[in-house]
Amino acid sequence: MRNPVMLYSVGKDSAVMLHLAMKAFYPSQLPFPLLHIDTTWKFKEMIRFRDETVARLGLNLLVRRNEAGLAEGITPFTHNSSIYTQIMKTEALKSALSSFGFDAAFGGARRDEEKSRAKERVFSLRSDSHGWDPKNQRPELWTLYNGRLKAGESVRVFPLSNWTETDIWQYIMRERIPLVSLYFAAKRPVVERDGQWIMVDDDRLPLRPGEVPEMRSVRFRTLGCYPLTAATESTAATVPDVLQEMLVARTSERSGRLIDHDEAASMEKKKREGYF
Amino acid sequence: MLGFAQTEELEVSSKCETVSDYLHAHERKSLLRFLTCGSVDDGKSTLIGRLLYDTQLLMEDQLAALAADSRRHGTTGDDLDFALLVDGLASEREQGITIDVAYRFFATEQRKFIVADTPGHEQYTRNMATGASNADLAIILVDARQGILDQTRRHSFIVSLLGIRHVVLAINKIDLVDYSQAVFDEIETAYRSFAEPLGFVSLQAIPLSARYGDNVLTRSAKLPWYQGPTLIEYLESIEVESDRRAAPFRMPVQWVNRPNLDFRGFAGTIVAGVVRPGDRVAVARSGVTTLVKRIVTQDGDLPEAGAGEAVTLMLEDEIDVSRGDVLAAAAERPEVSDQFAAHVLWMHDDPLMPGRPYLIKLATSTVGASVTHIKHRVDINNFAKLATKTLEKNEVGFVNIMTQAPLAFDPFCRVHDTGAFIIIDRITNHTVGAGMIDFSLRRASNIHWQALDVDMNARAIAKGQKPALLWFTGLSGAGKSTIANLVEKRLHAIGKHTYLLDGDNVRHGLNRDLGFTDADRVENIRRVAEAAKLMVDAGLIVLASFISPFRAERRMARDLFAAGQFVEIFIDTPLEVAEGRDPKGLYQRARNGLIQNFTGIGSPYERPEAPHITITPDISADEAAELIVSHLDRGCYLGTATG
Missing domain, CATH: 2.40.30.10 (Translation factors)
Structure with missing residues (x-):
């Protein structure tokens, strides 16, 4: 691997991965840039926090969007979530990786998040078209990762593979890692849509008949594009509060992600196509 | 997740303290990594699903998805099919088998666990080894109705080979044998006697039913004769830390x-x-x-x-x-050597070939290496040592390895992380094997590495090929030089190191003093063969194109070389065809009496009795060259597959 990049999604797993990297390379600076794929539908607060973090730590951040997709007017409302995700996230990511010639990309995915992630390698080989072939993965024994690549191939590296959600929160608390405030409860304008709370982060969210934004104390367990990321009602305003709530939670983390429910094996399908 | 009941009832004021207590406990909890293995249908995935369910790790949305999946794909009637939780990949759900290693996470009040769910089917043994490489303990599942199968033995052996010292023999589906103690005792006794040479430090047999949960988390009332721990009790308490x-x-x-x-x-x-x-x-x-x-x-x-x-x-x-x-x-250093003996598990369809150049990754260093010798293969059913020339996929062998540069290492049994290595194919970059070092083949007392004698083997490894002399024999005009030229071009194109000796470049220099008498013909061949021998020793693939009509002189040349180093290629073009071509007009001149002792006219050509390759004129020179190159490839002269 010659040209690595760290995928930075602004979420809590990214925060932990970034923190670990800062510690690992200390006192040197990170020897690679960060890459954020901006669909333009991220929460405003995420973008603000991202820029603040970059300034605070002196990072080299690259931001890429799918300009063609934007020009075509693709939004979470004009297209169903799987097409939208494919175009605005996956395609943008693939084109960014290709145009910079990155041959290794660090990601914060964990095996405990979802079934098909449970079989993901720590070093996950991608073809020159960024495809993932679950039947043709390299065996990973001990901690001996095989990062050798042919021209055009790349590898996605998941250093947090074996962390659980509890491990993540425990580490955030122990290391006092700053997080986007969206993880903590506050009064936010939301509408109830298909049984989930969707935040009205700006005036681009088309309201359906009968939908009236109301202020509720909510927080997010996972962060993505605001129209596709459901909030949970909560009063947990601190890390201990969040943990307390998590311990009694009966709904798993990714259920707030609307894109996972599209179809059976949806995540595996997205990953084969190059989704992180 | 643990402790729901307790935390729900906590006072808000004590929340912070409780959470930090919890986190503190979570942080202090030891982590046990284990794997489950056994034959297809022994119930591995069901057992893991049961562990997740019983330790309340499943969330409501996951349970809802499971209920839906159970109705669609399940094999358990109206009950939840726990295996569906774990078999993540779509093709696995369809085929009903686990084809990869899946990692699962759960915790109890005592411990955190990472489970590797590994495939049972023989063709996925390498995946099992992958799971075992990072585990401290193995749960070996046996179907109570089937008892110990070949796969049970194979997996136990792999588990032991990869350094796991603690084993739980989970005798599953005990409900299907009427919770019989006799069945349990019989399987346990058979297993203990089989596993005795595997050196497990602890071995606990537990009767259980993954489907109904007997003896997984809760003690079963249907197994009153069993006094030992439940599976979870055992996993929580077993001490595996080898400090x-x-x-x-x-x-x-x-x-x-x-x-x-x-x-x-x-x-x-x-x-x-x-x-x-x-x-x-x-x-x-x-x-x-x-x-x-x-x-x-x-x-x-x-x-x-x-x-x-x-x-x-x-x-x-x-x-x-x-x-x-x-x-x-400094007081207790690792071994430093470029040669060591190791056990290797082969994981790829292309077999391990001694002499073929590979890469070895050990800790953070990657070096070129090759297997110099396979001492034996291990029959994993009875641990017999069998002679073999290659190792096929899923086979285990005890081999000598030579690396291009010295490595620092420890015997695997002493320090896993500096004794384990993977083998990588140089062309495809696949991980093709896994190895565990047994001992150094050079004494480590000389910490400063002494350059090893550079011999033919060392030069051959550096060139990534098996040196040899390809001896092209046949009548004048048979096509020897044409074909030899094409073969050399092909070998050159794939990066092989070659040299072509023929009448033209030899007779003008080395053999300028020789004529065409019988004695000079023999001396001609002797010198060519000796020159070729030096070149083979230098690591080259040498092509010699000479009429060499007499068996005796070809034999003389052959005898200079070790078995496998001399490849006789007979360009079997009949006299009338060769004479019809007559590219240099030599046949014409011989017929006209202008050349004495011309092979085929005034002097006999003795056909080779057992050439390695025979080329007949019904194929083109290009096809002949292709045929010869593929013969070399099959014989591993070319180091790695040329595709």
Whole structure:
């Protein structure tokens, strides 16, 4: 691997991965840039926090969007979530990786998040078209990762593979890692849509008949594009509060992600196509 | 997740304290990594699903998805089919088998667990080994109705080979044999006698039913005769820590940390032992020693760091250290050698070939290497040692390995992280094998590596080929030189090192003094053969194109070479065809009496009795060249497959 990049999604797993990297390379600076794929539908607060973090730590951040997709007017409302995700996230990511010639990309995915992630390698080989072939993965024994690549191939590296959600929160608390405030409860304008709370982060969210934004104390367990990321009602305003709530939670983390429910094996399908 | 009942009822005021207590407990909890293995249908996935369900790790949305999946794909009627939870990939749900390693996470009040769910089917044995490489304990499942099968034995052997010392024999589906103690006792006794040579430190047999939950988390009333622990009780209490901190200090260097001219540190994860500032450490390969100056972290310098911790070490002296080096306790250094004996598990469809160049990755260093000798293959059913020339996929062999540069290592049984390696194919980059070092083949007493004698084998490995003499024989005009030329071009194109000897380049120099008498013909061939022998010793693939009509002289040439180094290629073009071509007009001149002793006209051609390759004129020169190259490839002369 010659040209690595760290995928930075602004979420809590990214925060932990970034923190670990800062510690690992200390006192040197990170020897690679960060890459954020901006669909333009991220929460405003995420973008603000991202820029603040970059300034605070002196990072080299690259931001890429799918300009063609934007020009075509693709939004979470004009297209169903799987097409939208494919175009605005996956395609943008693939084109960014290709145009910079990155041959290794660090990601914060964990095996405990979802079934098909449970079989993901720590070093996950991608073809020159960024495809993932679950039947043709390299065996990973001990901690001996095989990062050798042919021209055009790349590898996605998941250093947090074996962390659980509890491990993540425990580490955030122990290391006092700053997080986007969206993880903590506050009064936010939301509408109830298909049984989930969707935040009205700006005036681009088309309201359906009968939908009236109301202020509720909510927080997010996972962060993505605001129209596709459901909030949970909560009063947990601190890390201990969040943990307390998590311990009694009966709904798993990714259920707030609307894109996972599209179809059976949806995540595996997205990953084969190059989704992180 | 643990402790729902308790935490729900907590006072809000004590929340913070409780959560930090919880986190503190979570942080202190030891982690047990285990794998489940057994034959297809022994119920591995069901057992893991049961563990997740019983330890309340499943969330409501996952349970809802499971209920839907159970109706669609399930095999358990109206009950939840726990296997569906675990079999993540779509093709597995369809085929009903687990084809990869899946990792699952759960925790109880005592411990955190990572489970590797590994495939049962024989063709996925390598995946099982993958799961085993990072596990401390193995649950070997046996279907109570089936007893011990070949797969049970194979998996037990792999588990033992990969250094796992603790085994649970889970005798599953006990409900289907009427909870019979006799069945349980019989299987346990058979297993203990089979597993005796595998050296497990602990072996616990537990009767259980993954489907109904008997003896998984809760003790079963249907098994009153069983007094031992439930599976969870056992997993929570088993002590597996072989104190890695007690071993001598080892830190493979991952990265040289050099932010500015005043700071030079060596970053890596300590894999064994403990280090403190002031300790004397050695760079294993060079043997140079120095003292540890500082243990640097972002949170301040440490007074001590041990196995499992990732640190940056600053040393007292400016010595040469780079990625791939191992920093080690100066008093107890690793072995340093370019030859060692190891057990290898082969994982790829293309078999392991001695002499073929591979890459070996051991700790943080990657070097060229080849297997010089397969001492034996191990029959995993009865542990018999069998002679073999190659290792096929899923086979285990005991081999000698030679590396292009010396490596620092420990026997696997002493320090896993500096004794384990993977084998990588140089062309495809696949991980094709996994190895565990048994011992060095050169005494490590000389810490400074002595250059090994550069012999033919060493040169051959450097060139990635098996040196040989290809002897093209046949009538004048048969096409020997044409075909030999095409073969050399093809070999050159795939990076092989060659040289072509023929009448033209030999008779003008080396053999300028020789004529065409019988004696001179013999001397001609003798000199050619001797020159070729030197070139083969230099590691080349030599092509010699000579009429060489007499068996005796071809035999003389052949006898200069070891078996396999001499390849006789008979260009079997009949006289009338060769004479019809007559590219140099020689036949015409011989017929006209202008050339004496011309082979085929005035002098006989003795056909080879058992050539390695025979080329007849019904194929083109290109096809002939292709046929010869593929013969060489099959015989492993070309190092790696040419596709």
